[in-house]
Amino acid sequence: MFEFDWPWMFLLLPLPFIVWKWLPPVRKNRSAIRLPSTYGLAESSPGSGRRWLWLSLMSLCWLMLIAAVAKPQWLGEPLAVRAEGREIMLAVDLSGSMEIADMQLDGRSVDRLTMVKHVLSDFIARREGDRLGLILFADTAYLQTPMTYDRNTVKQMLNESVLGLVGERTAIGDAIALSVKRFRDDDESNRVLVLLTDGQNTAGNLTPEQALELAQAYDVTI
Known part of the structure; x- marks a missing residue:
């Protein structure tokens, strides 16, 4: 309208x-x-x-x-908001190893990122009433989509992500820390980070152990 x-x-x-x-x-x-x-x-x-x-x-x-x-x-159609909804941040690995085609999808071999997009598309569609955000990470981590009830936008931003966009290495600690930072100023409970990665931490300013302590301090479930 x-x-x-x-x-x-x-x-x-x-x-x-x-x-x-x-x-x-x-x-x-x-x-x-x-x-x-x-x-x-x-x-x-x-x-x-x-x-x-x-x-x-x-x-x-x-x-x-x-x-x-x-x-x-x-103005689009109004979105129903449920007070009991969760705050869910999706952190997706875009490092070089995600290009390995060792996954099977509908009888064909696909790379790991394609499989992640397939699985998360169904997950996002089921999150009615939850707020979702999207973080992409490799050499570093950055916020692709801030917290929103607009699941279609989150899904679109995920599907448009490409390998090599942020580098080749894996900054798991930075991805966790950035998620906590986005949650920190929000009073909502049920804060959850869904971390999707296939590798070990090889880049970034924080180790996963340090980032985990930060997540625990702000009551973020990984």
């Missing part, structure tokens, strides 16, 4: 006419900033087509400015 968040801004539409109508005319010897591209149009005689073209152009610009300030927005 399309709507304007501040529709009352359209009350400003007649403002230029009011200013032109009631303010005293500007004297000829008064300095002013003029736009070279419209100067000739503005100085045309009142009944000329060039003057009407200039007025139409300025009116259109004013209308577009007011429409932008009124904050146009598209």
Whole structure:
């Protein structure tokens, strides 16, 4: 559904006419900033087509400015929110070893990341009422999708992830620490990190043991 968040801004539409109508005319010897591209149009005689073209152009610009300030927005269908929902962060390994095609999916060999996407797609679809987030990690960890009830967006961001996007190594500790950081300012309970990786920690600023202590301190279940 399309709507304007501040529709009352359209009350400003007649403002230029009011200013032109009631303010005293500007004297000829008064300095002013003029736009070279419209100067000739503005100085045309009142009944000329060039003057009407200039007025139409300025009116259109004013209308577009007011429409932008009124904050146009598209609103989707409302999402049901359950108070007992969990906070779940998904942390997915994008290191080089995830490219190994040693998984079987529908009778064909696929790489490990493809299998992770397949399994998580079903997991995400079942998380109605839960808030989900997505972290991708390899040489480092970064937040791909902040916590949201929009499961379709989380699934889309996961499916669009590619190997080599963040490097070749595996920063498990950093992925855990980043998850805890995103949970830290949230008062919700049932905070869960789902960590999907096939390797050992080979990069990052924190070891998994240090990150685990941090997760325990903030009551995050891994």
